[in-house]
Amino acid sequence: MKKKLISALCTAVACTALTVPSIAGAAATKVFVDGVSITSEQSAIIKKNRVLVPMRVIFTKLGAEVQWNESEKTITATKGDKKFTITIGSENAVTGGNTIVKLDVPPEAINGRTLVPARFVSEVLGASVNWDKKENAVHIISAPSASPTPSTP
Numbered sequence: 361m362k363k364k365l366i367s368a369l370c371t372a373v374a375c376t377a378l379t380v381p382s383i384a385g386a387a388a389t390k391v392f393v394d395g396v397s398i399t400s401e402q403s404a405i406i407k408k409n410r411v412l413v414p415m416r417v418i419f420t421k422l423g424a425e426v427q428w429n430e431s432e433k434t435i436t437a438t439k440g441d442k443k444f445t446i447t448i449g450s451e452n453a454v455t456g457g458n459t460i461v462k463l464d465v466p467p468e469a470i471n472g473r474t475l476v477p478a479r480f481v482s483e484v485l486g487a488s489v490n491w492d493k494k495e496n497a498v499h500i501i502s503a504p505s506a507s508p509t510p511s512t513p
Contacts, residue, residue: 390497391478393421402473404498410465411491411498412475422485422502428474435467435474437485444484446476455484 389404390397391413398421400414415435419426424439433448444455446467453461467476478498479489486503 388496390495391418391500392497393418393500394502395499396421400473402471402475404478405470405475407465407468411478412465412468413478413481413498415467415474415476415481418476418478418481418500419485422482422487422500424485433469435476437481439485442485444481446481448474453480453484 389406389411391404391411392398398414398417400417402414404411404413406412416426419437422439424437424442427436427438428434429436434445435447436443436445442456444453446453446463448469449466451463451466453463455461461480463477463480465477467474469475478500482489482500488501488503490499490501491497492499
């Protein structure tokens with residue numbers, strides 16, 4: 361009886377060991393803004409083939425102001441004349457005036473950090489987003505700032 365129990369336990373441990381490398385070996389999703397690697401206490405995640413990135417660090421790098429409303433669980437980001445509001449768990453975002461945009465994946469909170477859809481928030485703030493499958497990385501490129509118009513004497 362004891363041998364059967366030990367054998368069953370060893371089999372269970374061996375099966376678990378075989379599945380763990382596939383999870384542990386999965387490469388973390390990298391995030392770059394203007395070519396600079398972004399690090400945060402909470403890593404980016406992939407849900408439904410969409411990358412969710414840590415909100416505050418990305419918004420700061422893109423030059424946006426962020427307001428968090430704890431009671432409503434909403435995030436409002438503003439950069440110049442660009443503005444949007446998203447709510448944790450909601451697939452609807454509000455841009456500009458009051459245009460409702462459906463998100464593929466809603467923002468979520470993980471470990472006290474808010475993660476937002478990279479493509480949506482970046483493009484609303486005037487940036488472009490590219491996915492590098494080989495590198496398992498999202499590259500966010502901020503819009504170049506308009507150069508001042510030279511004045512004529």
